Amino acid sequence: MLLVVASISIGTAAQSYIKTTYRRWSAVESDGASGSQVARRMLDEFGCGQVGIKPVAGSLTDHYDPQDKNLYLSEENRAGGSVASVAVACHEAGHAVQHAQGFAMMRIRTALVPAVNFTQSIWFYVLLGGMWLNLSGLTTAAIVLFAFSVLFHLVTLPVEIDASRRAIAYIDASGMSPANAAGAREVLRAAALTYVAAALTSVLQLLYLIGRNRSRD
Template sequence: MYGYGYPYGFYFDPTYVLLIIGMILALAASGKMKSTFARYQQVRSHSGLTGAQTAQRILNAAGIYDVTVVPIAGSLTDHYDPRTKKLALSQDVYGRTSVAAVCVAAHECGHAIQHNVNYAPLNIRSAIVPVANIGSSLSWPIFLLGLILSIPALTTAGIVLFSLAVLFQLVTLPVEFNASSRALKMLESTGILSHEENAGAKKVLTAAALTYVAALASSILQLLRLIILSGGRRRDD
């Protein structure tokens, strides 16, 4: 048995510390993103363009005319789907004229531009989506089954599957940072945001990027926890 013994058979697993650190990082990044978005959601852009109008102007400026901008329910559910070439903007972005709405719309346009120019990291991320989904859904059940039955091959398989999910998040980082970089350049070159508004735009996009950094850090810590637990069980055996 791994962990430290307590009376009446209770044990403390020290690897929970890694899990707690990961949760704190994710919550902190999410909180920062939401507070920054809420702050600049109250600031109207000088151009007066809505998120949808912003997206359309940037796409046209980039020479992209086959992407459809559509509304989608929810908050911060914005995304670009390369399969259908649809750029979906949430209710807080699609019809809003705030700096935050403009930034989010521009960021999603960044993904559409990546797709249009065959940006390699985006293609790699799209290619590993199926295996990453399998890895994230099956890794823990297989790993726990391996621990319970004391079958090292299963615990190793669980670790490998979880590594695929971590790989997906690792590839996601350059994709997201590049999309934000493209967004800032397009917002400036098209005159959608003034020079004074660029500082706010950078804060919104940086806060969004931090959520992906935190997610990767959290996943790496979970992967480390799996490795430690697997090694501890093998020593006990």
């Protein structure tokens, strides 16, 4: 029970922090260039001229797709020129640069995607089956399957932090005012916290599953 409450609180706190931080810096205009324009300059500077920038529906749906090598920016961050828009656009450009440079953690993360999609879809059914049939081998297998998700969250962390590090380095070098650059840093730090929260929650869940399995034995 405590674990469920802790997990939900951590997740909710991280989500509300990114939302308020993003909203605050969305109201502050940067130097006039839109998120898409600054991302384009960053991509070109790092030899990613072939990476396209496309619109995507929704809010904070921004991502880089390594399959088709495009940045997908939400309308607010693509056309808008707020400090938050530039921060998010440069973070996504950071992922494209990671991809182009063969950043090891990103390669590992991409390689894990098919396995994690599979384990995520079946682990809970394996756990239910193990409990139903009272087979400890099956519940242990379910925990091993769940551990792939935990691993994925842990590998995601350095990938996200590195993309933000690249974005901040570019923003600092691009001549954004120190006050606005500090705002961009704040937005990206808040975004990173959501990944830390997700990783922490998954570790807690794993520990809970292991503990439960032990006490059953």
